[in-house]
Amino acid sequence: MDLHAIKVACSSCNLRELCLPVGLNAQEMARLDHLITTRRRLRRGGMLFAAGDPFTSLYAVRSGFFKTVINTADGRDQVTGFQMAGEILGLDGIVQDKHSCSAVALEDAEVCVLPFDKLEALSREFSTLQHHVHRIMSREIVRDQGVMLLLGSMRAEERLAAFLLNLVQRLHTRGFSRSEMILRMTREEIGSYLGMKLETVSRTFSRFQDEGIIEVRQRYVRILKPEALQAIVNQGEPL
Template identity: 90%
Template sequence: MDLHRIKVACSSCNLRELCIPMGLAPEELEQLDNLIATRRRVRRGGTLFSAGDPFTALYAVRSGFFKTSVTTADGRDQVTGFQMAGEILGLDGIVQDKHACSAIALEDAEVCVLPFDKLEQLSRAFSTLQHHVHRIMSREIVRDQGVMLLLGSMRAEERLAAFLLNLVQRLHARGFSKSEMVLRMTREEIGSYLGMKLETVSRTFSRFQDEGIIEVKQRYVRILDPAALEAIVNHNPAHDD
């Protein structure tokens, strides 16, 4: 893992609307530019931080893709999330001053390092930044609740349909296609995240392809019928008998 101490200009970053600096005034952006003096590169398969590491910073993903995971009591790795450019890693460490999960790069990636003590100081000075940090935390809570809903009340096809729609929508917000994507995670990692066995994930992908909803070529996925995916997600289990 390479550590580069170079100036990162938030004010000119093409991810600024998805990241911390949203809505900041020019003078506030300048101070944030001074705060974020480090980028860190993480090679594919490398670890940004591990569960139990001291919490010192938040990390804004500048490029690449990450997964977060925890180790269960029986020694299995449980995937808890996937993060892409413009999203924040490390919020799990705030409560106990140490990270509760590990963050692993699924492809070569780069993050901007935001020292948390300095970020807190700046947030107290600029209410806009403080409000945005709170919004980021709230977004993570909502996302966690969404995952709990996936795992608690949805059937396998509903879980995978919701996952694909969420992923392509997040990618589209970053300027990518609204119908095509390359999955950076394996089928096994998708299954771990969605609480599905590998065979179930593969079988559900095949079913969606057979029904003409998606086209799949290894990790390439093209959504042919987004309305059909939406219909699967919004399916009412009460009519399932």
């Protein structure tokens, strides 16, 4: 891991609208720029933080992909989420001042380090920033609720369809294709996240391809019929 104490100007970052608030004036933006003075680079497989580590900062993903995992009572690693550029890592540590999960880079990645005590102090001064921090926390709560719904009420094909649609939509928001993507996570990691066995994940991918809904070549996925994926998801939604 490479730790750089270098200036990272939020005001000129092309991810600013995704991970930081719009509406700050020039003076407020300068104060925020001063807060975020460090970025951290990780190689694929590198750990940004581990469960049990003291909580000191939030991390805005600048590039790359991450997974968050918890270690279960029987010693397995359970994937709890996948994070990409413009998203925030580390919110799990706020409650107990230590991290409850580990964050691992799925490819070479870079994050901006946001010292939480300074961010908290600044957000008390700027209501726009405070509101944005609250929105980020709320978004994580909603996402967790969505995962609970996914795991609790959907069949395997519905889970995978919802996962693919969510992933491609998040990537499209960041300027990528509306229908094509390279999966940064393995089939096994997808299964861990969705509560599915590896064999079930592979079988469901094959079924979607056989039905002409998606095209799959190793980690490359092209969604040919998004409406068909959405119809599969809709079957599992409660009345």
